[in-house]
Amino acid sequence: MTCFKMLIDGQAAESLSGKTAVIYNPVNQEPVAEVSLGGREDATLALEAAERAFPGWAETSPWERGKLLSRGADLVRERAEEIARLLTMEQGKPLRYARREIVGSAEALDYYAEEGKRNFGEIVPSSSRKARSLVIRQPLGVAAVISPWNYPVDLLAWKLAPALAAGCTVVAKPSSRAPLAANAFAEAVAEAGFPPGVLNLVHGSGREVGRELVESPISRKVSFTGETATGKEIGEKAARFVKRLSLELGGSSPFLVCEDARIGEAAEACMYRAFSNMGQICISVNRIYVHDAVAEEFADELVKKTGTLRIGDGLDPEVDLGPMFSEAQRQKTKDHISDATKKGAEILYGGLEPEGEKYSRGFFFLPTILDKMDHSMRMMREETFGPVAPMMRFSTNQEALKLANDSRYGLAAYVFTEDMTTALRFAERLEAGSVGINLNNPIVPQAPFGGWKESGLSRERSRSALYDYMETKHIRIGLREEI
Known part of the structure; x- marks a missing residue:
């Protein structure tokens, strides 16, 4: 049986414990594949790799980042049928909808490959003739992204793409119950040529891997899609470090x-x-x-x-x-x-x-x-x-x-x-x-998506998501006497 490994510091990695888990098909409960099952120590290794890679990736130009994201999108499309079949077998959705999810995930990479180039700053009017104010946005650091089982590739892609485009490095944790297609997607993206440590993926439970990603001081941003109760718990833990949060939670x-x-x-x-x-x-x-x-x-x-x-x-x-x-x-x-x-x-x-x-x-x-x-x-x-x-x-x-x-x-x-x-x-x-x-799908790539009340915080998709992976900085410049 095929065993899907993790991705840490540019290398396929088995868990330190050697544990694996079997993923079963919801159609007949037959095994589909095994996955290497990580723990807190594996998550720490991935976070440390992302931390080492961050300075270099943050200094890479948006154009270079965009080229890699676009190449990643091409690789995902080339493997769309393979990834879609994995998705159907582990999650259950019909194959034509699985294909649509994979193609849409490639489109997310393409979208932010371009959107990352439009990280515009501002010149703020100054009250003094001897000073000027500039406002710029810079990547905030290591991002931990945690995605669910219902759209395991799509929802990972719409977190991964803006984070990488913004200049953040990433540690991703797909659902431990439907990790196969997400793993194959991340492998395809990584093969575009991202430097080691820029894109990492760790399998495991929320109790161990998820908790380490949220509680570690290394991660500066946590993006989570899932149940409201879990989102509240993540919010409480992240608040101890005043981390940036994106929470896309329950709905009715x-x-x-x-x-x-x-x-x-x-x-x-x-x-x-x-x-x-x-x-x-x-x-x-x-x-x-x-x-x-x-x-x-x-x-x-x-x-x-x-x-x-x-x-x-x-x-x-x-x-x-x-x-x-x-x-x-x-x-x-x-x-x-x-x-x-x-x-x-x-x-x-x-x-x-x-x-x-x-x-x-x-x-x-x-x-x-x-x-x-x-x-x-x-x-x-x-x-x-x-x-x-x-x-x-x-x-x-x-x-x-x-x-x-x-x-x-x-x-x-x-x-x-x-x-x-x-x-x-x-x-x-x-x-x-x-x-x-008069339609049943209000979601498009170029418009922000997120919830009110207990449905979440912040926004995904659009330029809003890009800025959620960035810090805003004001630069005030004193000028010499006029010429």
Whole structure:
């Protein structure tokens, strides 16, 4: 069985302990590969390598950094099929979506290869004729980036790329439960010719490797995507060293369907955003609020469209939905559905595991639509992270806005309406970092992405992410007498 090693100081490295872990396919629980399992000592070695490499990398010009990032993107594209198959086998998503993730990750490298060249400073107006003020931005040091299992390559790429473009060195920790594709991605990027120690990757648990990356005084920035509870813990530990933080945490995205919405388009957009990747997406539709006048029509359309989705092994090109990632995720989904039905919700579609031998060994679950929901139900208060679409009805836009904002989360929100005034009013008042109007994907590379409230801190993507890996410096210059 292939064993994936770590990347420390430019070399493939086994863990100091010699421990390995087996990664299993969620389709059938068969082994895919082994991974070298690091600990705190391995993380320390990687941090020290990144610290040694930082001065030289920080002084490298943005153009040289950009060339390496672009070359890394080319190498990732060359290996896209290989990396995508690893991703499908370890995580479960259909291969065509895995390919899309890998290509998008290469695009992240290309984007910051160019954006890094636009690290503009400022000349600040001075109150004195004998002085001038300049403001510049410089890389802040070693960055620790910790990425999750649901989009293990994409979310790593959108951390790695701005950090490297800014002139930081990096120690990455992919999810210990889905590390293979991320490992292959990082290896491809490193082979572009980055100096030893600039890009490091360590496998292992959050309790050991993650903790060392956060608690070590060497790292000056921590970027984490994952659960809110874990993000809070990281924030507490990082605060001891006043480290820069980027936290992209939990979500509970509302999907508002107004009386004048195009129901067919809204239902299709809702279906894909609720069930893609089996609902295991931070901006997945978690709460659907539909106007009374169109609720029945919307529900019928959503059920009809959901019934066309095909479930199975993600390597099958005909499949739309693979398995869930783990039994724990499936059980949480079942628990939320059970809680909702006990409190009066009605299942319109799904709600159980698919029948048949081909589903017997995997973590499969039918996409599920529920009606007659209310905010006493766990599904409307917590992040299910499963293939559920819970519906609740409203009679006025004011009521819909109040319901949508009644959450401790604020990552994304969606509004479907043909009235642009209504759309803009909702967009301005919804408590979310991203709002999609008449579409189900509010994320683009050139716009900042992140959450309000307990959905996180700081922003990823766009120029905002580049600056989050940099320190701002004011330089005041005294001048001689005028000539």
